Structures are given as structure tokens and as C-alpha cells.
Amino acid sequence: MNFEPVIGLEVHAHLKTDTKIFCSCSTKFGAPPNTHVCPVCLGMPGVLPVLNKKVVEYAMRMAFATNCEIAGESRFARKNYFYPDLPKGYQISQFELPIAEHGHVDISLPNSTKKRIGITRIHMEEDAGKSIHDPGRPVSFVDLNRTGVPLIEIVSEPDLASPEEAGAYLRQIRMILRYLSISDGNMEEGSFRCDANISVRPAGQTELGTRAELKNINSFKFVEKALAYEIKRQISVITGGGRVIQETRLWDTAKNRTNSMRGKEEAHDYRYFPDPDLVPLVIDDAWMDAVKKSLPELPDARRARFISDFDLSEYDADLLTADRKTADYFEACIATGAPTKLCANWIMGELAAALNARGKSIDQSPIPADALAKLLCLITDNVISGKIAKTVFEEMIETGKPAQTIVEEKGLVQVSDASAIEAVIDEVMTNNPDEVEKYRAGKKKLMGFFVGQVMRATKGKANPGVVNKILTNKLS
Amino acid sequence: MKITRDEVIHVAALARLCVAGDDIDRMADQVGDILSYVETLSRVDTTGVPPTAHAIDINNAFRDDTPGRHLDNAGALANAPEAEDGLFVVPRII
Numbered sequence: 001m002n003f004e005p006v007i008g009l010e011v012h013a014h015l016k017t018d019t020k021i022f023c024s025c026s027t028k029f030g031a032p033p034n035t036h037v038c039p040v041c042l043g044m045p046g047v048l049p050v051l052n053k054k055v056v057e058y059a060m061r062m063a064f065a066t067n068c069e070i071a072g073e074s075r076f077a078r079k080n081y082f083y084p085d086l087p088k089g090y091q092i093s094q095f096e097l098p099i100a101e102h103g104h105v106d107i108s109l110p111n112s113t114k115k116r117i118g119i120t121r122i123h124m125e126e127d128a129g130k131s132i133h134d135p136g137r138p139v140s141f142v143d144l145n146r147t148g149v150p151l152i153e154i155v156s157e158p159d160l161a162s163p164e165e166a167g168a169y170l171r172q173i174r175m176i177l178r179y180l181s182i183s184d185g186n187m188e189e190g191s192f193r194c195d196a197n198i199s200v201r202p203a204g205q206t207e208l209g210t211r212a213e214l215k216n217i218n219s220f221k222f223v224e225k226a227l228a229y230e231i232k233r234q235i236s237v238i239t240g241g242g243r244v245i246q247e248t249r250l251w252d253t254a255k256n257r258t259n260s261m262r263g264k265e266e267a268h269d270y271r272y273f274p275d276p277d278l279v280p281l282v283i284d285d286a287w288m289d290a291v292k293k294s295l296p297e298l299p300d301a302r303r304a305r306f307i308s309d310f311d312l313s314e315y316d317a318d319l320l321t322a323d324r325k326t327a328d329y330f331e332a333c334i335a336t337g338a339p340t341k342l343c344a345n346w347i348m349g350e351l352a353a354a355l356n357a358r359g360k361s362i363d364q365s366p367i368p369a370d371a372l373a374k375l376l377c378l379i380t381d382n383v384i385s386g387k388i389a390k391t392v393f394e395e396m397i398e399t400g401k402p403a404q405t406i407v408e409e410k411g412l413v414q415v416s417d418a419s420a421i422e423a424v425i426d427e428v429m430t431n432n433p434d435e436v437e438k439y440r441a442g443k444k445k446l447m448g449f450f451v452g453q454v455m456r457a458t459k460g461k462a463n464p465g466v467v468n469k470i471l472t473n474k475l476s
Numbered sequence: 477m478k479i480t481r482d483e484v485i486h487v488a489a490l491a492r493l494c495v496a497g498d499d500i501d502r503m504a505d506q507v508g509d510i511l512s513y514v515e516t517l518s519r520v521d522t523t524g525v526p527p528t529a530h531a532i533d534i535n536n537a538f539r540d541d542t543p544g545r546h547l548d549n550a551g552a553l554a555n556a557p558e559a560e561d562g563l564f565v566v567p568r569i570i
Contacts, residue, residue, distance in 0.1 A: 017541050024544030033562040034552040038545070042552060054541040075529045082492055084566040097529075131569055141563035144552070269490055274529045282535040 001239070002203040005231045006211075007166050007196060008120075008158035011173055012151050013183040014127065014191035015058045020148035021126050022049030022092065022278075027150070029189065033143035041126075041148035043087035049277050051076075055150040056281065058182040059099050059124050060291045062152055065176050065298055066119050068103030070288055076124075076278040079270045084142050085129035093153075095272040098123035099281070105176070106300065107168040112314065117169050118157030127151050152183075158197065158208070163227035167220060170194060175299050179324045187219050194223055199244070200234045209234070210244040214258060217251045226251040230258050302327055310340040319348050325363045332369035338376040346376060350390065354397050367396050375403035383407065384414050387460050416463040418470065421454070424462065425470055428453045439475050447471065477511040479504045 020027055023040035040047045063070050077095035103119035129144040154173060160166045174185035174192060185192040194217055199209035214230060217223050234244050249258040297305070299321050306317040306327075321327045326347065333343040351372065355365060367375075375392060378384045384392065384407055395406045407413055415421060428450060429436050439446040447468075454467050484503045488495040495503055549562050558565040 019539075019541050019543050022539075024539065024542060025546055026543050032549065034564070035549050035562075036546055037552045038547055042547070050537055050539040052541050053538040056538075073535075080490075084564070084569060131566075132563070133568065138568040139565050140567070140569045141560065142566055143563055269486075271490070276530065279532070279537050280529050280535050 003200045003231075003235045003238070004203045005161060005163075005198060005200050005227070006158045006208055007160035007162075007198045007227060009156045009160065009166060009169060010195045010197070011154045011156075011170065012127075012193040012195075013062075013154065013173075013177050013185065015055055015150040015152060015182055016184060017052055017054045017058065017150055019052055021052050021055050021124065021150035022148055025148065029191075031145055033141075033145060036145040037147070041087075042144060043089070049092065049275075051278060051281065052150065055124055056099070056283070057291055058150075058180075059122060059152050060283070060288065061180045061182055061295060062154070062177065063100035063103065063122050064292050064295055065180055066100075066103040066105050066122070066154070066173075068100035068119055068122055070100050070283060071097055072283060073097065074099045074281045074283075076275045076281075077272045078275050079125075079272055081270060083128065084140065085131045085144070085147070087129070087144060087147060091126060091128065092275055092278070093125035093272075094123035096274075099283075105169070105172050107165065107172050108318075109168070110164070115159075115165065117159045117165075120155040120157050122152055122154050125151050125153060158199075163224040163231070166196065166227055167224045170220060170223060172299075175322060179296060179299055181296075181324075190218070193218070196223065196227060196230075198227060198230050198234075200231055200238070209238075210246050212244065212246065212258075213248045215248055215250055215261070222251055222253060225256065226258060229256065233258065296324070299324075306330075310334065310344075312340065312344055316344045316348070320344060323362070325361065329362050329365070329369045333373045333376075336370050336373035336377070338373040339380060342376050342380065343373065346372065346393075350393055354393075358397075366398075366400050367393075371396065371402060378403055378407065382414060382416055382463060382465075384412055385460065385462075385464055387455075387464075388412050388414065391460075412461060414463050415458055415461045416466050418466060421458075421462055421466055422470055422474075424454055424457050425450075425467070425474060428457065429474065436475065447475075450475070477508050477515060479508040479511065 023038050025038050026036045074097045076092050078090040079093045080090045098121045100122040104116050106114045106116050127146050127149040129147040132141045177183040177185045196214040197211045199211035201209040214226050217226050248261040250261050303317045303321040306312050320330050334340050379389050392403050392406050450471050481500050484500050553559040556564050
């Protein structure tokens with residue numbers, strides 16, 4: 001029997017505000033424990049949480065970017081449960097009336113078709129604190145700095161049919177969050193977290209199977225691994241005559257497997273009710289319009305524009321728009337008049353490799369976009385060859401000097417003067433009579449050998465176009 | 477309204493309350509009485525009335541995204557029964 005998996009994801013993303021969602025404590029990561037706290041986020045009696053307006057704006061940005069309907073009126077609710085990293089005994093979240101519902105994003109599948117994934121809802125909530133477990137004693141330690149850091153939870157429809165689709169969806173969501181500048185989307189640091197609901201059913205069956213919820217997946221690689229493991233596990237339970245039970249399972253990175261955490265019955269009895277401390281949130285048309293107008297160009301639109309306006313291939317456009325800063329760098333480069341394809345190749349090739357080797361992101365590049373553009377213009381103006389340009393580029397990365405200065409200092413200007421090149425070619429031909437004879441006898445691939453010799457003799461400075469032309473003439 | 481012993485035990489467990497013996501029956505009776513009394517409200521015809529989320533008629537109380545003052549670490553831990561290295565110490569969770 002063939003089975004098909006049905007997957008829905010819940011993504012939690014930290015919002016990049018300066019302060020927490022309901023109090024004015026800093027959200028900065030890495031402070032000493034329990035120093036970014038106040039009576040509100042510590043859950044002291046008698047305090048009043050007040051909503052951070054920027055959290056609402058950021059959530060609205062995501063809602064627009066994922067084609068959601070924004071609710072004119074939404075509410076906050078208390079989700080009641082006990083855990084030491086949750087000092088109030090409840091988490092303030094949204095339940096019945098979330099800020100946004102009914103959206104979608106399109107993901108690219110490997111066969112380069114698109115698939116539309118539904119977004120059930122987006123809601124705002126506060127994060128909990130962090131607990132550390134003592135390996136030697138029966139105690140845990142709690143740091144409440146993270147308590148109250150704003151999150152949006154983005155819940156997808158169960159539209160994902162494979163671990164690969166889940167991975168593509170997550171990357172798409174993270175790319176949008178980063179384009180909107182509302183979240184770092186860093187899974188390893190916990191600013192982007194994902195829970196997965198997954199079930200399997202016999203292929204063709206419409207009714208859903210019993211699902212398990214996977215938690216504790218903290219890297220993109222693990223999401224796909226954990227889902228693949230869980231699909232196999234559920235199929236073997238069913239084909240072995242058993243029944244999948246609804247439960248929460250944790251991904252164990254060390255053992256590459258999921259383990260049951262607990263039965264869900266009691267855990268899901270959250271007894272939500274509207275939080276009496278927080279008044280309803282009303283968003284009017286004027287506010288919606290203002291936020292909508294402030295949205296940057298989104299990845300899909302930018303990608304389409306790169307293909308239509310700059311004549312880039314889909315592959316190049318994908319790579320260049322995957323990250324907003326790379327796309328910005330590319331556009332700054334071509335704004336100076338450097339040819340688009342050459343810019344694209346150098347940004348994705350030499351520049352990406354050099355930055356990668358130095359552990360830098362593109363906005364920290366030692367070579368600013370206009371400086372790279374000037375280097376590339378030296379190639380198209382025939383001042384230097386593409387090969388020499390790589391030498392100049394290395395020097396630019398190290399010293400930050402302009403390309404023109406390096407070319408002049410090192411005497412790297414390309415030799416295009418026909419008589420100078422001819423002299424070198426004559427010498428090469430005199431020194432290699434056998435090769436000349438073989439070439440004339442029909443071994444045309446020796447052309448590469450001659451070009452190489454000329455380049456060596458000129459230390460790479462000869463204009464390859466001129467070299468090719470004269471060589472072809474002289475050898476024929 | 478009839479509340480069963482099992483419901484009392486379940487709700488008590490969710491609230492981390494210890495209820496045992498005769499107390500369970502007493503609680504079941506009393507909670508049932510309270511719920512019956514509150515049920516009086518459902519006799520009001522609310523057709524066409526939107527659900528109320530809040531008792532006062534205001535919306536949109538906001539705060540600007542400007543950092544304010546924190547408690548210092550000693551202040552944060554002042555009420556903690558046990559603390560170590562700036563952290564709250566609690567019975568082991570997992």
C-alpha cells in the first residue's frame with residue numbers, strides 16, 4: 001500500500017522590536033540572566049501589560065506579505081498552563097480572534113513548478129523564558145530575559161506533502177520575514193522555531209490520519225530529517241497492524257529519531273479566555289493602508305522583475321533574490337552601468353566565495369557595490385582581462401583599494417596593441433615549431449596551447465580577443 | 477448543574493491543587509451550585525448581540541517601542557525561594 005504524508009507547520013518568529021510585547025524591557029539577546037526583566041514580565045501581581053504598537057505593525061506586514069485578511073478587531077487571550085519559564089501561569093496569546101487569517105504563499109518545487117500553501121492564521125504572542133537543566137542535581141535554572149519577547153506564530157494549512165516541501169515552505173517564510181526586516185529568522189539562535197503536525201494516509205484517501213506533533217527541531221536540516229523519520233515510523237506502525245496515537249514527539253538530534261513526550265489530552269486543556277488586562281485591538285483602513293504602503297518589494301516580485309528587466313535566468317534570479325541584501329548589492333552594482341550578467345556572475349561567484357571564506361555577510365563586504373562595478377567596467381572597457389580582474393579582486397578584498405589604483409600600481413593594464421602582441425606570438429611560434437606543424441596538419445585544439453603560451457609570456461596582460469585573432473591568422 | 481468527581485479531580489490537577497477524600501464530593505456539589513447560579517445568565521436573549529471581550533468600552537491602548545528601566549538582578553530574584561548565579565532555581569523540570 002502507498003502512503004502519502006500530510007504536513008502542516010507552525011512557525012514561531014521573534015520580532016525585531018527594541019522592547020518586549022507588553023512592557024518596556026529590552027529584547028537584546030545575550031544579557032546576563034534575569035537583568036532584562038521588570039514586574040510586568042516577571043508576572044508580579046497588580047501589574048498592567050500594555051501592547052507595543054510596533055509588534056502590531058510588524059505582524060500586519062507579515063499578514064500582507066502572505067496575502068492574509070487582517071482582522072478589523074482582534075483580541076488577546078490567556079493560555080493557561082504551568083511551567084517554570086512562564087511566571088504568570090499563563091501565556092498571553094491570541095486565540096479566537098487572531099490578527100490575520102486565510103493567506104497563502106507560493107513555494108518552488110524542484111521541477112520548477114509552483115505550489116500554493118495556505119496560511120491558516122497569524123497571531124501575536126509573548127515568548128516564555130529559558131530553562132537550563134542541571135546535569136548533577138535534581139534542579140533546573142530559569143532565566144526570564146526572554147519572557148515577553150514578541151513572537152508571531154504563522155500556522156500553515158496541512159498542504160505540505162513531503163519533507164522537501166516543508167523545507168521549501170520554511171525557507172520561503174524566513175525569506176519573507178527577512179525581506180520585511182521584522183525578524184532575523186535565525187533557527188540556531190531560536191529566533192525562528194518550527195513545530196510540525198504530521199500524519200500519513202493511504203494514497204487517495206481524503207480522510208486525514210491521526211497526527212503527531214513534532215517539537216524541538218532547531219535547524220532546517222533537522223526539519224526534513226525529523227519529518228522523514230516520522231513518516232517512516234507512522235507507516236510501519238500502520239502496516240504492522242497498529243494505530244498511530246495523537247501525541248507530541250521530540251526530535252533527538254543525537255539518535256536521529258523522534259521520541260514520545262507525553263499524551264496530549266491534559267496538555268491541550270489550556271482553558272483560553274479573553275485577557276481582561278488587554279483591551280481589544282482595532283485596526284482601521286487608514287492604518288492598514290499606511291502599513292501596506294510601507295512594504296518593501298517582496299522576494300517573488302523582485303525575482304520576476306530581475307528576470308524580465310535584467311534578462312537573468314531563473315536560476316540567477318533565485319540566487320540573487322534569496323537574500324534582500326544580495327539583491328540590493330546587485331542593483332547598486334548595475335546602477336553604475338556595469339553589465340548585468342557580468343555583475344551577477346561575479347557577485348554569486350568570486351564575491352560570494354570570498355565573503356564566505358571570511359565569514360562575512362554581503363553588507364559587510366570589504367568591496368562596496370560601486371567599487372566592484374568599477375572593476376567590472378575595466379574588463380568591459382578592455383583595460384584588463386577577466387583573468388587579471390581576479391588578481392585585482394583579491395587585492396581589493398585584502399586592501400580595500402580601488403581597482404584602478406591597483407591596476408596602475410601593479411602595471412596590469414591589458415596589452416591590446418597588435419604589434420606588441422604579434423612580436424610575442426612570433427616568438428612563441430619560433431620556439432614551438434613542432435606544435436605549429438601539428439596545428440597546421442589539423443590538430444586545431446592546440447590553439448589553447450598557443451594562447452596559454454602568449455598569456456604566460458605577457459603575464460596574462462595580453463588582450464585575449466586580439467591574441468586569438470592574430471594567432472588564427474598567423475597559424476593558418 | 478451536575479459536576480462529577482472526575483471533573484473535580486481533573487480541574488484540580490490542572491490548577492495544581494490537592495483535593496482528596498470527602499473534599500472531592502463537597503467541591504463537586506459547591507462548584508455545581510455556583511455554575512447553576514451563573515447559568516441564570518443564559519436565560520437572557522442575546523440574539524444579534526456580539527460577544528463582549530472587555531467590560532470597558534475602549535480600544536487600542538498602546539505603548540511606543542522605547543526601552544525603559546529594568547529591575548536589577550537582585551531585585552528580580554528578591555522573592556525567589558531559591559536562586560543561584562543570577563538564575564531562579566526550581567525543581568527539575570525534565
